[in-house]
Amino acid sequence: MKTDKIFKGILWISGLFLFFIFLLIFISLFKGSFLSIKSFGLGFLFSKEWNPVTEKFGMLPFLAGTLITSIIALLISLPFSLSIALFLGEYFKTGFISKFLSYTTDLLAGIPSVIYGFWGLYLLVPLIRKLEIKLHVTPYGVGILTASLVLAVMIIPYASSIAREIIKLVPGDLIEAGYSLGATRYEVVKKIVIPYSASGIFAGLLLSFGRAFGEIMAVTMVIGNFNFLPKSIFSPANTMASVIANEFTEAVKDIHLSSLIHIGLWLFIITFLINFVGNIVIKKFKVNERITG
Amino acid sequence: MKKIFVMGFLISLISGSALFARVELLGAGATFPYPLYSKMFDVYHKAYGVKVNYQSIGSGGGIRQIRERTVDFGASDAFLSDEEMKKFPAPLVHIPITAGAVVITYNIPGNPELKLTPEIIADIFLGKIKKWNDERIKKINPEINLPDLDIVVVHRSDGSGTTFIFTDYLSKVSKEWKQKVGKGKSINWPTGLGGKGNEGVSALVKQIPGAIGYVELAYAIQNKMPYALVKNKSGNFIKPSPESVSLAADIDLPDDMRVSLTNTGAKYGYPISGFTWIIVYKDLSKAGISYEKAKELVKLLWWMTHEGQKYCKPLHYAPLSKKALEKTEKIIKSIVYNGKKLLE
Numbered sequence: 177m178k179t180d181k182i183f184k185g186i187l188w189i190s191g192l193f194l195f196f197i198f199l200l201i202f203i204s205l206f207k208g209s210f211l212s213i214k215s216f217g218l219g220f221l222f223s224k225e226w227n228p229v230t231e232k233f234g235m236l237p238f239l240a241g242t243l244i245t246s247i248i249a250l251l252i253s254l255p256f257s258l259s260i261a262l263f264l265g266e267y268f269k270t271g272f273i274s275k276f277l278s279y280t281t282d283l284l285a286g287i288p289s290v291i292y293g294f295w296g297l298y299l300l301v302p303l304i305r306k307l308e309i310k311l312h313v314t315p316y317g318v319g320i321l322t323a324s325l326v327l328a329v330m331i332i333p334y335a336s337s338i339a340r341e342i343i344k345l346v347p348g349d350l351i352e353a354g355y356s357l358g359a360t361r362y363e364v365v366k367k368i369v370i371p372y373s374a375s376g377i378f379a380g381l382l383l384s385f386g387r388a389f390g391e392i393m394a395v396t397m398v399i400g401n402f403n404f405l406p407k408s409i410f411s412p413a414n415t416m417a418s419v420i421a422n423e424f425t426e427a428v429k430d431i432h433l434s435s436l437i438h439i440g441l442w443l444f445i446i447t448f449l450i451n452f453v454g455n456i457v458i459k460k461f462k463v464n465e466r467i468t469g
Numbered sequence: 470m471k472k473i474f475v476m477g478f479l480i481s482l483i484s485g486s487a488l489f490a491r492v493e494l495l496g497a498g499a500t501f502p503y504p505l506y507s508k509m510f511d512v513y514h515k516a517y518g519v520k521v522n523y524q525s526i527g528s529g530g531g532i533r534q535i536r537e538r539t540v541d542f543g544a545s546d547a548f549l550s551d552e553e554m555k556k557f558p559a560p561l562v563h564i565p566i567t568a569g570a571v572v573i574t575y576n577i578p579g580n581p582e583l584k585l586t587p588e589i590i591a592d593i594f595l596g597k598i599k600k601w602n603d604e605r606i607k608k609i610n611p612e613i614n615l616p617d618l619d620i621v622v623v624h625r626s627d628g629s630g631t632t633f634i635f636t637d638y639l640s641k642v643s644k645e646w647k648q649k650v651g652k653g654k655s656i657n658w659p660t661g662l663g664g665k666g667n668e669g670v671s672a673l674v675k676q677i678p679g680a681i682g683y684v685e686l687a688y689a690i691q692n693k694m695p696y697a698l699v700k701n702k703s704g705n706f707i708k709p710s711p712e713s714v715s716l717a718a719d720i721d722l723p724d725d726m727r728v729s730l731t732n733t734g735a736k737y738g739y740p741i742s743g744f745t746w747i748i749v750y751k752d753l754s755k756a757g758i759s760y761e762k763a764k765e766l767v768k769l770l771w772w773m774t775h776e777g778q779k780y781c782k783p784l785h786y787a788p789l790s791k792k793a794l795e796k797t798e799k800i801i802k803s804i805v806y807n808g809k810k811l812l813e
Contacts, residue, residue: 228628229651297672305677316621316662317676401626401663412662418626422665425527426628426654428553433529 209438233435241413246388249327257335265343285333293397296326318400319412331384342376375458382454392417492765497524498531498544502745509777543748546630548727559755565744568787570686570714571635572696580695591643596660623673623682626663628654634743638731687785701740713739714787754807767811
């Protein structure tokens with residue numbers, strides 16, 4: 177009984193501790209960006225100009241760059257991560273190939289992002305440049321498309337490993353029942369496995385979206401760091417995280433530093449909102465599944 | 470700010486525990502002179518037993534830390550303006566240690582040795598000269614067969630002293646640049662791609678045919694990159710080298726040594742040069758350090774500007790010119806502790 181109480185106490189303290197860390201991060205970000213909030217207000221979110229010389233700051237180009245690269249990366253990675261998850265979760269649950277493939281995907285998650293950056297810079301960039309020459313656009317090589325491709329590879333393991341575990345959890349009874357009704361394997365996957373594990377797949381996607389959203393190093397190396405609104409998928413751009421990483425160390429003026437922290441604050445808020453909305457969607461999916469199942 | 474405070478706390482803990490050992494000096498700031506400083510501090514430690522712990526966290530961080538008095542000295546690639554100095558609790562002095570240069574590097578077929586004028590450099594980085602076979606570039610490089618290739622401008626994406634020196638130069642030689650863009654460690658570039666660090670810029674320049682960018686002289690020499698001769702104020706085309714950078718500082722300098730070395734009147738000086746400074750409080754008692762420590766710090770500064778200078782050239786930094794050293798000596802001698810002189 178006593179150990180039970182102590183254990184419960186420890187759990188409570190750890191939980192509260194986490195909440196306080198969250199709160200303190202928010203407060204220190206707010207405090208740090210106070211000067212910028214006071215000078216630019218909400219206009220900070222919609223202004224296109226980022227000029228440390230004239231001390232005018234707005235983050236619209238970075239917000240656009242972040243959202244566009246993350247969404248494209250998610251779209252590119254979706255078919256890959258979903259098929260890897262189905263392959264490992266449903267088709268080949270055991271055996272050498274399955275183990276090999278699942279180790280490799282997990283390994284992808286462990287590669288430091290600077291390595292992805294180098295890979296992108298020295299292998300992907302020249303390839304994209306060749307494509308751009310063929311399409312008659314300025315052959316920068318770096319830009320939104322390159323960054324999205326690098327991000328897509330980086331986030332595959334996050335989405336696929338969660339989806340894989342959820343797919344494995346689909347009750348055998350349901351699948352057997354499907355087969356006994358004469359369904360083909362494809363029909364079982366489409367009508368039973370995917371609907372049943374939809375919320376898990378979505379959670380995986382959300383996690384990988386958050387990963388893409390906050391990625392710094394690999395993106396900075398291949399996006400071209402161009403502080404204007406991107407005009408096409410080939411044009412260079414910049415993201416919120418990478419502008420902070422680029423300018424933070426040498427930001428001498430108070431308002432410059434404050435504006436960089438202000439971007440950090442928005443990054444924090446947006447990531448929080450994505451997760452919050454995501455959770456609601458996941459819950460909704462679950463309800464649907466209960467009705468149909 | 471919080472992070473810096475915590476870091477300062479940790480640092481003070483570490484240095485506190487080392488109190489019983491010898492004096493240890495603590496500095497933070499610019500990344501540009503880091504290879505030179507770490508060489509100097511290593512030699513100094515072996516010779517005099519005084520350990521110097523230097524953290525190359527960037528000039529901005531160095532300036533903030535000296536303001537918070539969490540370090541004994543700061544280091545910066547840009548000098549502080551009068552307005553910025555007012556924010557400090559006590560007066561400061563700037564001690565130049567070495568000079569560096571920013572070179573224009575490029576990627577055109579064969580990479581011949583190009584000549585460039587200030588007007589051409591400004592117009593390229595403003596996005597007004599768009600092709601390599603532009604008449605104006607051809608005119609001063611008649612012996613080179615320039616290709617019909619688009620110019621792709623590459624600049625630093627991270628805030629840096631290199632960008633400061635380069636844009637300071639452009640603001641001096643081009644009115645349009647001064648009005649439209651201005652100078653700073655991070656600026657709003659009118660055109661081009663950004664690469665992080667010298668290595669980021671050089672990776673992009675090496676890869677993109679027709680690219681032009683700017684990097685530190687030492688980096689360009691070490692990586693065998695091509696760089697352009699630049700026409701200086703006296704009308705001579707100067708090849709960047711530690712010697713021509715030292716020459717750029719061979720001019721009448723102000724007593725406090727807070728001076729930009731870009732576009733100076735030196736006849737054979739390379740025009741895109743700049744000092745890098747160590748910044749300390751003029752009265753070291755105001756820095757919250759002991760008298761013993763203050764004495765060691767002043768000794769170190771004297772050594773760096775004298776015996777230490779011989780480590781500049783092997784690392785492709787420019788040693789202080791004679792005129793620069795005269796003024797610097799006076800500044801070091803003016804440093805006091807509670808009004809008492811530390812050096813004779």
